[in-house]
């Protein structure tokens with residue numbers, strides 16, 4: 814199947830103007846100031862908020 818009408822370079826580039834990959838947004842952890850994703854536990858120290866902290870590292874069980 815072929816396209817019905819040719820899309821111009823400008824139309825193609827205008828459509829793809831929204832397709833750029835945005836960089837990952839990182840914020841510093843308030844506890845250890847390492848970069849972490851917002852609204853996620855810190856992978857370094859496990860800090861979530863003032864009341865919550867999860868276990869991180871190899872010390873499972």
Ligand SMILES: [Zn+2]
Nearest residue numbers: 842845855858
């Ligand atoms: Zn942290």
